[in-house]
Amino acid sequence: MIMPRRKKPSPRQERILQFIREFIEENDLPPTVRDIQTACSISSTSVVDYNLRLLQKEGFIRRRPDVARGIELVGMARGHTSSLPRIPVLAYIAAGEPALALDAEGWSSGEPMETIEITPDMVAGRRDLYALRVRGTSMIDALVADGDIVLIEPARQANNGAMVVARLKEENETTLKYMYWEGDMVRLQPANEQMEPIYSHSGNVEVQGRVVGVIRLMR
Amino acid sequence: MIMPRRKKPSPRQERILQFIREFIEENDLPPTVRDIQTACSISSTSVVDYNLRLLQKEGFIRRRPDVARGIELVGMARGHTSSLPRIPVLAYIAAGEPALALDAEGWSSGEPMETIEITPDMVAGRRDLYALRVRGTSMIDALVADGDIVLIEPARQANNGAMVVARLKEENETTLKYMYWEGDMVRLQPANEQMEPIYSHSGNVEVQGRVVGVIRLMR
């Protein structure tokens, strides 16, 4: 991979970059050429334009021609405008809790209790992730504690032994367990020696999602 | 606290709002009146202006007069422009690893392996948080697994029994353990039945930080 070698911006260009950052931070929209002009005490708009061209050529910004305020900071030093994936924490989950209203999309009904932002590598190409907050210690041996947040990838099936969000249709319960297929039956296995597995007809068990991550918060 | 009672937007206004959201999400800057016009199949800019005025009066948006693209989504459903705290994942930690070069600030030397973004409530007012990736199973009983990421708050001391990042000066090792003060000695206790605690002079043990969170990623 060849990195484009780029010159360091001149002092004036540094100042322009800095101003653009601050302006966006403060106003939620990019500045105009003339905003930059007055803010940086530049005598003419042409000078601003000139320097913006250079900054663009060096790859610090992008400009959309003929578009008012069409300046966009590129890569690095843009304050923190990064839009990382944000996923909703929808509900509590534990054995015996009433089922969530998860539709085919995975979720969409109901307002999230909160949302969390995660790194792209946590998403890893997965789509429609959501999260649940764990209640109880049924998965303690899988290193999932009370109060942890589990990241869920919507799924209708799962491998044998996977940690899943499973819904028991008759009981209308949703719970977090290891799932094992045993012929016509399904065993939902807590990761806690003191708890017993649940056995049910496979027709009564509906997989809603796979656990793909865990987040714990201490106080 | 009196909430301003506001009418529900008309279908056309709903569509406009939705378009504004998408446009900002996609272009990092608000749309023009004419962008909205064409996108929403509206015959005239005046109609857009008219509806924008209403939306402003009802408090859904704010507009800056005479400013190109001076539309700002207010409160609720704006895409998700929040800038959340980002912290660096600095290194691996395990018993026996060479010490990290953590200065008084907590960190600042060395490039992070990666960075993660976390919710404000994970920070909870704490300053200079950083993260380490756990290697090994020494804390397995504390529900911290191999490969987990632990969030660290820099600290020079810690309560008895707290989970800390401790450095043994003589050995120049840094490790993740429960720490207990026992008179002149310090016991660094793994959370793993198969592992033995480390005893050391308190003068030889330097607390570098407290664990305030755990993040796990499954594949």
Next chain:
DNA sequence: CTCCGTCCAGAACACATGTTTTGAGGCGCG
């Protein structure tokens, strides 16, 4: 029916803003 308030269409208007042109210093180089 008329009156009035709401919502819309079309066109024009006014100015905000990107872009270009022209030319002037400064600076290294032969």
Next chain:
DNA sequence: CGCGCCTCAAAACATGTGTTCTGGACGGAG
């Protein structure tokens, strides 16, 4: 010195874009 090159200044230009004016369609209240 003359030449090319980078940087800047001032002004003009072209168009992007917010705003206003005029009027029509529609529906409910009197």
